[in-house]
Amino acid sequence: MDKHDATRPDLLLSAALYLVSRYATAASQGQVCRRLAVSIQCHLEILAERGDVSGLVRDTCALLAEEWRRSLAHEENVACGPALLALVRRAKLR
Secondary structure, X not given: OOHHHHHOHXXXXXXXXXXXXXXXXXXXXXXXXXXXXXHHHHHHHHHHHOOOOOHHHHHXXXXXXXXXXXXXXXXOOOOXXXXXXXXXXXXXXX
């Protein structure tokens, strides 16, 4: 995969959906991974801010990111990792 492929919105959406499925699987087994939840929230926030996705996708991702943020609100804040922050910066330049 080309390093620039990481900024593709379809790849970001695919990754977010995969992370959600992993979170659901872990939760069904009684395991909750907070870092995974934060990663999901970050992916959704990135997508919500992109100008190269439809308004429907942006709005949906913004709503879902807020829900994930609220579900994590009672826990200590965990920032998005440097790789995700780099994606946000690149996405905003477009």
